[in-house]
Amino acid sequence: xxxxxxxxxxxxxxxxxxxxxxxxxxxxxxxxxxxxxxxxxxxxxxxxxxxxxxxxxxxxxxxxxxxxxxxxxxxxxxxxxxxxxxxxxxxxxxxxxxxxxxxxxxxxxxxxxxxxxxxxxxxxxxxxxxxxxxxxxxxxxxxxxxxxxxxxxxxxxxxxxxxxxxxxxxxxxxxxxxxxxxxxxxxxxxxxxxxxxxxxxxxxxxxxxxxxxxxxxxxxxxxxxxxxxxxxxxxxxxxxxxxxxxxxxxxxxxxxxxxxxxxxxxxxxxxxxxxxxxx
Amino acid sequence: xxxxxxxxxxxxxxxxxxxxxxxxxxxxxxxxxxxxxxxxxxxxxxxxxxxxxxxxxxxxxxxxxxxxxxxxxxxxxxxxxxxxxxxxxxxxxxxxxxxxxxxxxxxxxxxxxxxxxxxxxxxxxxxxxxxxxxxxxxxxxxxxxxxxxxxxxxxxxxxxxxxxxxxxxxxxxxxxxxxxxxxxxxxxxxxxxxxxxxxxxxxxxxxxxxxxxxxxxxxxxxxxxxxxxxxxxxxxxxxxxxxxxxxxxxxxxxxxxxxxxxxxxxxxxxxxxxxxxxxxxxxxxxxxxxxxxxxxxxxxxxxxxxxxxxxxxxxxxxxxxxxxxxxxxxxxxxxxxxxxxxxxxxxxxxxxxxxxxxxxxxxxxxxxxxxxxxxxxxxxxxx
Ligand SMILES: Cc1cc2nc3c(=O)[nH]c(=O)nc-3n(C[C@H](O)[C@H](O)[C@H](O)COP(=O)(O)OP(=O)(O)OC[C@H]3O[C@@H](n4cnc5c(N)ncnc54)[C@H](O)[C@@H]3O)c2cc1C
Ligand code: SF4
Ligand code: SF4
Ligand code: FES
Numbered sequence: 001x002x003x004x005x006x007x008x009x010x011x012x013x014x015x016x017x018x019x020x021x022x023x024x025x026x027x028x029x030x031x032x033x034x035x036x037x038x039x040x041x042x043x044x045x046x047x048x049x050x051x052x053x054x055x056x057x058x059x060x061x062x063x064x065x066x067x068x069x070x071x072x073x074x075x076x077x078x079x080x081x082x083x084x085x086x087x088x089x090x091x092x093x094x095x096x097x098x099x100x101x102x103x104x105x106x107x108x109x110x111x112x113x114x115x116x117x118x119x120x121x122x123x124x125x126x127x128x129x130x131x132x133x134x135x136x137x138x139x140x141x142x143x144x145x146x147x148x149x150x151x152x153x154x155x156x157x158x159x160x161x162x163x164x165x166x167x168x169x170x171x172x173x174x175x176x177x178x179x180x181x182x183x184x185x186x187x188x189x190x191x192x193x194x195x196x197x198x199x200x201x202x203x204x205x206x207x208x209x210x211x212x213x214x215x216x217x218x219x220x221x222x223x224x225x226x227x228x229x230x231x232x233x234x235x236x237x238x239x240x241x242x243x244x245x246x247x248x249x250x251x252x253x254x255x256x257x258x259x260x261x262x263x264x265x266x267x268x269x270x271x272x273x274x275x276x277x278x279x
Numbered sequence: 280x281x282x283x284x285x286x287x288x289x290x291x292x293x294x295x296x297x298x299x300x301x302x303x304x305x306x307x308x309x310x311x312x313x314x315x316x317x318x319x320x321x322x323x324x325x326x327x328x329x330x331x332x333x334x335x336x337x338x339x340x341x342x343x344x345x346x347x348x349x350x351x352x353x354x355x356x357x358x359x360x361x362x363x364x365x366x367x368x369x370x371x372x373x374x375x376x377x378x379x380x381x382x383x384x385x386x387x388x389x390x391x392x393x394x395x396x397x398x399x400x401x402x403x404x405x406x407x408x409x410x411x412x413x414x415x416x417x418x419x420x421x422x423x424x425x426x427x428x429x430x431x432x433x434x435x436x437x438x439x440x441x442x443x444x445x446x447x448x449x450x451x452x453x454x455x456x457x458x459x460x461x462x463x464x465x466x467x468x469x470x471x472x473x474x475x476x477x478x479x480x481x482x483x484x485x486x487x488x489x490x491x492x493x494x495x496x497x498x499x500x501x502x503x504x505x506x507x508x509x510x511x512x513x514x515x516x517x518x519x520x521x522x523x524x525x526x527x528x529x530x531x532x533x534x535x536x537x538x539x540x541x542x543x544x545x546x547x548x549x550x551x552x553x554x555x556x557x558x559x560x561x562x563x564x565x566x567x568x569x570x571x572x573x574x575x576x577x578x579x580x581x582x583x584x585x586x587x588x589x590x591x592x593x594x595x596x597x598x599x600x601x602x603x604x605x606x607x608x609x610x611x612x613x614x615x616x617x618x619x620x621x622x623x624x625x626x627x628x629x630x631x632x633x634x635x636x637x638x639x640x641x642x643x644x645x646x647x648x649x650x651x652x653x654x655x656x657x658x659x660x661x662x
Contacts, residue, residue, distance in 0.1 A: 010399055011431055012387040012564075012577070055390040055397065056568045056575050081593040096395045215596050242592045244564045247431040251561030251584060254608070255598075257616035262430070276534060277598060 011247050014053050014098025015040070019091055020073055025159050028080050029124065030089055031065070035073045036099065042074050045106030046132035047238055047266045051246045052076065053098035054091075057084045061243040061261070063128035064102065067135040077127035077159065103246040104265050107132050107210065107236060115208045115234075116144035118200070120221055122151050122193050122213025126159050128238055128265075129212045133167075140172065144206065150177040151193030151213075155186050176200075193217065197224040204230045211237040218279045222269070235269035239278060317466055317476065317485050321492070322504055326481035327367070329500040334362035334410060336498050341406040341444070344379065346372050356409075365411060368477070370453040371629055375557035376409065376416050377423055380439045381581075387435075388577040392568065397577075402438045409445045411475070414467040415458040415627040417447060419557030421470055425621050426560055444490060447471035448482075455630025457517040457643050462524075463627055465513060515628075517643045520650045523624060529653045530615040534607070538648045543603035545638045546585075552632035552640075553583025553609065558625045561589075584608050610645065 021033035036042060042050070044064050053059040066075035080089045091097070109132070117136050121129045136143045148167060152158055158177075167175045176196045178189035189196065193213070209230055211221050218237060225235060241260045244250040253260035256275045263271075272278040325333065337343045343359040346366045354369040356376060390397035424440060427433040449465050450456075459465070468474045472491035476483040484501060486492045495501075521529065553559045563582040568575035582589065585605050591597040599605050613626035626642070633641045 010387075010434055013399060014397075016395055053577075055395060055577070056392045056566050058566045059564060059577075085593075098395075214594075215598075240592060241598060242590055244562065249427065249431070249433060249560070249562070250564070250579075250582070251612075252563075252582075252589065254584075254590075254616075256611070257619055277604075 011245070011249075012100070014051070014059075014100050016096050017099045019093055019095045019097065022091070022093055025077065025161075026157055028157075029159055030078055030080075031160075032076045032078065032088070032091075033073050034076060034097070034099065039072050041072045042068075042099075042102055044068050044074065044102035044131075046109060046135045047106035047128060048102040048104045048131075049128070049246075049265065050076070050099050050101035050103065051243075052078075052084070052088070053100070054084055054087050055098070057087045059098075059100075059244075060084045061103070061246060063131070063238075063265075065127040065130045067131050067133075067138055069135055069138040077124070077130075079124050100246060103261055105263065107266050108268075109135065112136075112208050113142050114144065116203060116206050117146050118202065118207050118209040119146075119148045119150075120193065120197075120209060120211045120213070121149070122217040122221075123153065123157065124159070125212035125214070125217075125238075126150055129210060130160060130163070132210060137167075137170070137173065145174065145202075146172065147174045147200065147202070148176065149193065149196045149200075150175075151179070151196070152177075153180045155179050155183050192220070194220045194224045197221070197228065200228070202228070202230075204228060204234070207234060209235045211235065215240070215279075222279065232269045232273065237267055237269060237272060237279075238265045239267060239272070240265065317468065317474070317483075320468075320474075320485040320487060322486065323484040323495065323501040324481060324504050325475070325484050325501040330367060330475070330482055331362040331365070332500045333498055334359060334365055336500075337408050337410060337446075337494075338362070340494070341408045343408045343410055345410040349373075359410070367411060367448065367475075367482075368451065369411075370450065370456070371413070371416075371631060371634070373631070373635065374555060375419060375629070375631065376412060377419065377557055377560070379407065379409070380420070380423065380436050380443070381427070381433075381560055381562075383581050385435065385579050386576045387564070387579055390566075390575055390577065392573050392575060400435075402435050404438065404442055406442050406444065407439075409443060411448045412445050412471070413450045413629075414447060414465055415456070415463050415629045416557060417445060417470040418458075418463050418467065418627045419629070420445075422558045422621070422623060422625050422627070423560055425623070426558075426617065426625075429620075444472050444494070445470060446491075447474040447487075449474075449476045451477075452513055452515040453630070454516045455634045456515050456628060457519060457630065458628035459512075459515045460517070460519040460523060460643075461624055461626060461628040517628075517630065517641075519643060520647050526614050526624060526646070527618050529650055530611060532653050532656055533649045534611075536649060536652045538645065538652055539603040539607045541648070542640055542645050543601070543606050545640055546602050546606060547638055548585055548587055548602050548605070549637060550583035550586045551635050551637065552642075553585050554581055555631040555635055557627060557629055557631070558613070559583065584612070606645075610642075614646075 018035045019032050020035045023031040049061045049063045051059045052062045062076045064074050065077040078085050080086050119129050167173045178191050182190050241253040243253045246261045248259045248262040255277045345359050346354045346369050347357050347364045348366050349355045354372045356372050386400045388397045427436045468487045472488045474485040561582045562579045564579050566577050590599040617625050
């Protein structure tokens with residue numbers, strides 16, 4: 001099974017770690033670079049998450065947004081939406097936070113080897129997906145084409161602008177993006193993310209689509225992938241549910257019989273289809 | 280043999296009939312060996328005063344917890360101060376026994392916000408004796424052992440369990456019990472060290488485990504007896520229409536049944552059925568900070584999937600916002616989801632969810648309605 005940095009201690013025992021870098025990405029999102037104590041390595045897979053905690057403010061599941069190829073520190077990208085995440089946004093370099101994990105299954109990168117990779121990210125869904133995007137770019141020879149499709153509501157919500165510039169300039173990465181509502185300076189595509197899918201020219205049999213976005217997005221993206229005749233077997237998606245423990249006990253994350261914190265958050269589409277509550 | 284006690288009902292020789300059920304694809308549900316062959320066990324006769332004396336004796340060994348009456352018709356497990364307070368005959372306690380192993384509120388860590396220091400709560404290893412426990416309750420504990428022990432084990436729970444010695448007692452079913460419908464006989468002894476069976480003038484005390492034998496050995500009251508006894512089965516009034524090994528099959532076909540809406544119409548979503556269920560174990564985790572705004576605790580609280588916010592996430596999305604979907608989830612957790620890995624039904628037929636539901640929703644009625652729905656579907660297909 002997966003390495004769990006806190007395995008030797010109790011299930012709920014966080015590892016006190018350091019924030020070594022903070023970067024404001026948008027008005028509501030920040031990226032935190034985290035170093036575990038004693039130079040420990042998280043040993044995560046792309047798509048896994050950690051439980052982040054601040055004493056007095058609770059715990060929350062947050063995806064690891066950097067690739068395991070980047071060590072020893074790792075990145076978390078956090079939107080401020082409540083008790084814990086608001087407090088996190090007040091923290092500066094040198095502050096401590098608790099980490100448990102990594103949890104969940106992550107993407108099946110071995111299965112994806114040699115395939116063309118189609119990434120479809122909506123909004124903050126780019127954060128978890130970035131761990132896999134970075135991984136494929138770092139191991140460029142192991143993968144076929146890399147196609148990134150990214151949609152946000154508004155240009156002010158664009159995450160990772162620096163990386164996006166880099167992706168745009170890489171000859172072997174194809175980057176497409178759109179916003180629902182433009183501002184005065186926006187020169188790119190306008191419209192929902194699904195408008196970017198039909199024009200893509202892809203070899204459907206050899207393409208793996210990985211989707212992460214808000215709950216509402218999945219239905220529509222799946223419909224347009226289906227009309228492009230991408231087989232269900234070639235689709236992976238990461239699902240978000242309420243979580244409390246991350247270890248398969250508290251019950252909050254359950255989708256039918258499946259525990260998202262254990263069997264997910266990444267689901268192979270044929271498996272997700274069997275779960276009536278999934279999408 | 281002198282007849283110093285009345286074995287009227289039990290006077291003729293014979294053994295309890297071990298029920299056999301036909302095997303289906305869910306036959307593994309049946310595979311648990313019926314190990315309540317009371318007739319093979321060493322036994323004693325206790326009159327009621329022996330029983331009280333035995334409780335006093337137990338209290339010299341460890342803390343004893345037993346059902347006690349809490350006003351009219353209401354029973355609760357509590358630490359015994361006086362053996363005379365112990366209720367020997369009771370239908371069920373309101374709160375299940377799980378509260379001793381998975382407390383309603385439990386501190387996971389204590390911390391200091393200013394320094395980020397924290398420590399784990401130490402669970403003291405203290406022996407506890409639970410006296411007067413019914414078989415469905417014991418089964419509920421076994422099911423929790425499975426759920427909390429598998430995968431990443433819950434060490435706090437397991438530590439408390441390891442220190443528990445449990446003594447069973449028979450019960451007279453009321454209109455809410457349906458444990459036998461789920462294959463849990465009143466005299467099922469698995470998990471008990473000793474088992475007390477009510478007979479006309481007292482109790483037959485069966486020695487189930489070596490630990491039980493060790494315990495009773497030093498007790499001076501009671502009388503060993505030898506002859507075979509035949510325990511008559513007390514019928515339960517609430518009944519499920521199908522044999523329990525067919526229930527997982529039924530649940531394969533009723534996900535979209537109208538039955539859910541029908542019962543959810545009456546439900547007020549209070550979560551009582553979760554909190555009082557001996558096999559529910561879902562929890563919430565919250566940090567509580569003290570008045571000095573520095574010292575605090577990370578605590579876990581019982582939670583329930585019937586409560587509206589259970590599956591709600593930041594941003595307001597609620598993945599099970601309809602009561603019917605929540606009720607279905609609760610029942611599927613009892614009869615299908617966990618069953619797929621444990622091979623057991625995760626309802627024990629204690630009847631608490633029905634007895635204490637403010638909307639008078641009966642789980643037996645829900646199950647029987649689902650069975651009707653399933654059987655109508657089967658008939659339609661056969662045509
Ligand atoms: C697998 C997974 C990965 C995630 N990755 C990220 C990420 O990379 N970046 C990011 O900004 N957000 C992510 N989220 C969402 C994030 O967990 C929530 O925004 C966060 O829990 C909100 O906590 P809060 O205390 O600030 O908000 P509050 O609304 O005050 O939360 C109250 C409580 O509800 C629970 N809760 C609320 N929303 C969620 C939720 N969506 N998921 C789980 N529990 C919730 C929390 O446990 C919290 O204790 C992820 C969620 C999941 C399940
Ligand atoms: S106890 Fe009754 S009313 Fe309350 S949530 Fe359960 S079924 Fe609904
Ligand atoms: S579902 Fe109801 S009858 Fe079944 S074990 Fe739980 S409380 Fe008892
Ligand atoms: S988060 Fe607790 S069971 Fe998955």
